[in-house]
Amino acid sequence: MQLLDVAAADFAARFDALVNARREADADVADAVRAIIARVRDEGDAALKDLTARFDKHDLDATGWRVEAAEMDAALAGLAPDLRAALELAADRIAAYHASQRPQDRDETDAAGVRLGARWNAVDAAGLYVPGGRAAYPSSVLMNAIPAKVAGVERIVIVTPTPGGEINPLVLAAAKIAGVSEVWRIGGAQAIAALAYGTERIAPVDVIVGPGNAWVAEAKRQLYGVVGIDMVAGPSEIVVVADGKNDPEWIAADLLSQAEHDPTSQSILFTDDDCFSGQVATAIERQIPLLGTSAVARESWDANGAIITVQSLEAAMPLVNRLAPEHLQLAVDDPDALFAKVRHAGSVFMGRMTPEAVGDYVAGPNHVLPTGRRARFSSGLSVLDFMKRTSFLALDRASLNAIGPAAVALANAEGLPAHANSVANRLGNGPANQGD
Amino acid sequence: MQLLDVAAADFAARFDALVNARREADADVADAVRAIIARVRDEGDAALKDLTARFDKHDLDATGWRVEAAEMDAALAGLAPDLRAALELAADRIAAYHASQRPQDRDETDAAGVRLGARWNAVDAAGLYVPGGRAAYPSSVLMNAIPAKVAGVERIVIVTPTPGGEINPLVLAAAKIAGVSEVWRIGGAQAIAALAYGTERIAPVDVIVGPGNAWVAEAKRQLYGVVGIDMVAGPSEIVVVADGKNDPEWIAADLLSQAEHDPTSQSILFTDDDCFSGQVATAIERQIPLLGTSAVARESWDANGAIITVQSLEAAMPLVNRLAPEHLQLAVDDPDALFAKVRHAGSVFMGRMTPEAVGDYVAGPNHVLPTGRRARFSSGLSVLDFMKRTSFLALDRASLNAIGPAAVALANAEGLPAHANSVANRLGNGPANQGD
Numbered sequence: 001m002q003l004l005d006v007a008a009a010d011f012a013a014r015f016d017a018l019v020n021a022r023r024e025a026d027a028d029v030a031d032a033v034r035a036i037i038a039r040v041r042d043e044g045d046a047a048l049k050d051l052t053a054r055f056d057k058h059d060l061d062a063t064g065w066r067v068e069a070a071e072m073d074a075a076l077a078g079l080a081p082d083l084r085a086a087l088e089l090a091a092d093r094i095a096a097y098h099a100s101q102r103p104q105d106r107d108e109t110d111a112a113g114v115r116l117g118a119r120w121n122a123v124d125a126a127g128l129y130v131p132g133g134r135a136a137y138p139s140s141v142l143m144n145a146i147p148a149k150v151a152g153v154e155r156i157v158i159v160t161p162t163p164g165g166e167i168n169p170l171v172l173a174a175a176k177i178a179g180v181s182e183v184w185r186i187g188g189a190q191a192i193a194a195l196a197y198g199t200e201r202i203a204p205v206d207v208i209v210g211p212g213n214a215w216v217a218e219a220k221r222q223l224y225g226v227v228g229i230d231m232v233a234g235p236s237e238i239v240v241v242a243d244g245k246n247d248p249e250w251i252a253a254d255l256l257s258q259a260e261h262d263p264t265s266q267s268i269l270f271t272d273d274d275c276f277s278g279q280v281a282t283a284i285e286r287q288i289p290l291l292g293t294s295a296v297a298r299e300s301w302d303a304n305g306a307i308i309t310v311q312s313l314e315a316a317m318p319l320v321n322r323l324a325p326e327h328l329q330l331a332v333d334d335p336d337a338l339f340a341k342v343r344h345a346g347s348v349f350m351g352r353m354t355p356e357a358v359g360d361y362v363a364g365p366n367h368v369l370p371t372g373r374r375a376r377f378s379s380g381l382s383v384l385d386f387m388k389r390t391s392f393l394a395l396d397r398a399s400l401n402a403i404g405p406a407a408v409a410l411a412n413a414e415g416l417p418a419h420a421n422s423v424a425n426r427l428g429n430g431p432a433n434q435g436d
Numbered sequence: 437m438q439l440l441d442v443a444a445a446d447f448a449a450r451f452d453a454l455v456n457a458r459r460e461a462d463a464d465v466a467d468a469v470r471a472i473i474a475r476v477r478d479e480g481d482a483a484l485k486d487l488t489a490r491f492d493k494h495d496l497d498a499t500g501w502r503v504e505a506a507e508m509d510a511a512l513a514g515l516a517p518d519l520r521a522a523l524e525l526a527a528d529r530i531a532a533y534h535a536s537q538r539p540q541d542r543d544e545t546d547a548a549g550v551r552l553g554a555r556w557n558a559v560d561a562a563g564l565y566v567p568g569g570r571a572a573y574p575s576s577v578l579m580n581a582i583p584a585k586v587a588g589v590e591r592i593v594i595v596t597p598t599p600g601g602e603i604n605p606l607v608l609a610a611a612k613i614a615g616v617s618e619v620w621r622i623g624g625a626q627a628i629a630a631l632a633y634g635t636e637r638i639a640p641v642d643v644i645v646g647p648g649n650a651w652v653a654e655a656k657r658q659l660y661g662v663v664g665i666d667m668v669a670g671p672s673e674i675v676v677v678a679d680g681k682n683d684p685e686w687i688a689a690d691l692l693s694q695a696e697h698d699p700t701s702q703s704i705l706f707t708d709d710d711c712f713s714g715q716v717a718t719a720i721e722r723q724i725p726l727l728g729t730s731a732v733a734r735e736s737w738d739a740n741g742a743i744i745t746v747q748s749l750e751a752a753m754p755l756v757n758r759l760a761p762e763h764l765q766l767a768v769d770d771p772d773a774l775f776a777k778v779r780h781a782g783s784v785f786m787g788r789m790t791p792e793a794v795g796d797y798v799a800g801p802n803h804v805l806p807t808g809r810r811a812r813f814s815s816g817l818s819v820l821d822f823m824k825r826t827s828f829l830a831l832d833r834a835s836l837n838a839i840g841p842a843a844v845a846l847a848n849a850e851g852l853p854a855h856a857n858s859v860a861n862r863l864g865n866g867p868a869n870q871g872d
Contacts, residue, residue, distance in 0.1 A: 228813035377664035
């Protein structure tokens with residue numbers, strides 16, 4: 001953990017280093033991924049069977065390619081009642097929040113008599129990657145699948161690696177609650193390729209979302225354009241802006257809730273109170289050994305944690321904007337005053353009673369958020385990621401006569417005579433059966 | 437040009453081939469682009485100077501790195517009055533259409549007492565690539581720069597290759613009209629790298645848009661995640677759905693307005709009238725030799741053109757959706773009835789008096805649209821490409837007590853104890869100074 005003080009002579013240099021630090025390793029898997037994609041495209045299911053045997057150590061013909069409906073029903077039925085209620089509360093709140101994201105269609109006629117507008121449609125099919133192992137979170141299934149459902153996507157497909165054939169029942173229960181019935185036991189770059197191009201068994205999709213390892217991320221990048229994809233995801237991060245009136249134990253737990261995700265996660269505290277910064281650092285040291293995730297939290301906090309002392313919390317906000325954090329907690333009495341100065345952040349958690357973790361699960365907004373300073377230019381996952389807009393125009397003779405000559409002039413200036421003809425043909429007083 | 441008839445025995449196979457035909461050549465420039473990006477990142481302006489000398493054959497120190505304000509003023513002053521008026525009409529209409537795309541912020545409190553919402557901000561800086569040579573269109577400058585301006589982007593930067601130092605004055609005039617004052621004489625992958633990472637002279641941007649050759653497209657793909665980018669653009673295309681009551685000369689010109697763009701462009705006519713299909717084919721043959729762009733139009737129409745005879749235009753719509761065309765013209769008396777069946781298209785041009793070309797220039801909606809069936813999952817360029825959304829949450833003690841226990845249950849189920857602590861600490865009746 002680093003301690004920085006905005007008044008120190010070396011602050012600017014140290015803060016620059018913090019902003020520019022790259023916590024993501026560049027895995028050099030591009031060529032290997034390219035080869036996997038080509039095989040799946042050419043050989044379809046045969047390639048999936050072979051690659052799954054090699055990487056996930058099971059035979060798809062033996063374990064089953066697709067998870068049976070009975071297995072999903074059993075997973076849901078086997079949930080402890082409080083967990084089932086929690087997942088259902090989360091699903092309802094996520095659906096309610098995302099329903100308000102559905103965009104409005106437009107259809108209007110302007111002063112020139114030109115009718116113009118835009119209409120939104122859902123994509124036909126969406127694929128959701130669910131990682132195996134440490135990151136197989138049922139909450140992520142809800143956060144990725146429900147916006148697609150709310151958008152109106154008719155077919156939602158989950159792919160997930162099941163090493164040795166084993167699958168997390170919590171993931172299946174969450175899929176069932178989210179209304180997803182098509183789940184395939186495949187993972188890695190081969191699963192992304194199967195979703196993009198389709199195979200004999202698996203129909204292709206239009207958009208692929210969800211987190212994954214370096215192979216999955218590289219496969220999505222290479223297939224971007226063949227399908228739509230969500231933003232590249234990196235290690236998660238939190239910035240907490242807190243005055244000295246907070247309980248240091250609370251803020252310590254908030255910082256550790258990011259640190260426990262992964263050794264590359266990052267937790268940063270800005271405070272205007274020297275005494276408080278020491279109390280939080282002490283509380284963190286006391287809490288870490290008590291966590292079941294202590295090894296990960298330790299490594300993350302030591303390597304990437306920071307406490308930054310500032311002269312005022314307002315003055316911290318330009319620094320926060322440079323970090324453009326995924327999560328930003330404003331633990332003060334008047335968070336709106338600070339929020340007004342936020343330009344770049346994935347999601348903001350306002351006030352002392354809004355820990356980031358409540359947003360990870362049940363609050364409603366999406367927890368798939370831009371990391372690694374990408375909040376400068378991108379947004380959390382939303383209904384819009386599963387929809388697309390078709391613009392439209394309708395002119396009549398009068399409106400074409402009004403604006404068409406300008407189009408003819410520009411087409412000629414650009415050296416495109418058929419463009420000019422296409423408009424010019426219709427100008428003036430044409431035959432009575434055309435367009436009146 | 438191919439003639440297809442929906443009633444023919446081989447129709448399904450031939451239509452599949454048309455849908456799956458790839459008109460984009462895979463240029464194998466990935467390694468070369470990776471090397472260029474690394475050089476610009478490491479060496480900055482020195483790399484730009486060297487690469488510009490090699491590819492664009494001019495010395496940036498001699499021709500000037502940045503276009504002077506006086507040169508932009510002179511370009512605008514030198515425009516013919518009708519062209520200037522046409523560009524200004526186009527700019528006004530584009531700005532008006534895009535202004536309605538500005539998204540609404542949300543801030544509401546739900547039944548559980550949770551305040552939640554979302555706020556939109558523009559990115560700080562956007563870069564626009566303007567190709568040299570054949571595709572240096574002033575209309576594209578307006579279509580890319582104005583949405584950024586409407587979004588509220590404070591810094592908009594154009595990069596454009598100027599082979600031999602020459603720059604198209606129409607492009608400079610359009611930039612001036614669009615309110616862009618920062619124009620650099622650099623192009624290719626090196627220009628994209630400079631925008632993404634910044635150099636000594638050029639500050640980095642957050643989003644890069646605009647068309648380009650295979651090197652530019654590959655550089656954008658590789659830098660996706662470092663910056664935001666617009667959709668990969670491929671060869672342009674039009675589908676015209678027309679009954680026999682249209683003037684075949686008009687429809688021929690409409691089809692040729694795509695064919696003249698590039699040999700890889702595609703123009704497809706669906707009609708329910710055999711006689712009309714022959715008349716259009718004949719009109720196209722008559723018009724091609726008269727075009728200044730005849731060589732390109734000839735090559736495109738011969739290689740990629742198609743006329744498809746269907747039994748009814750309604751029955752054509754599922755076929756159109758499979759093509760998911762960039763441009764779709766519905767040249768019929770009641771285009772709304774057909775439009776109701778459109779699920780996948782970039783932009784739709786309704787009725788006999790709405791040639792696609794009027795949308796390329798002056799109508800208002802954007803002409804940067806998804807190609808190559810990408811309208812299945814993506815949209816035309818819009819104000820949203822230059823903005824991002826920050827979600828937010830604010831809970832008080834009562835609302836956290838209402839939904840917090842579910843978050844604790846899920847965090848424990850996912851094996852994330854610090855997440856659980858972060859919420860559990862605040863449940864119940866805590867100290868009076870916290871969050872009430």
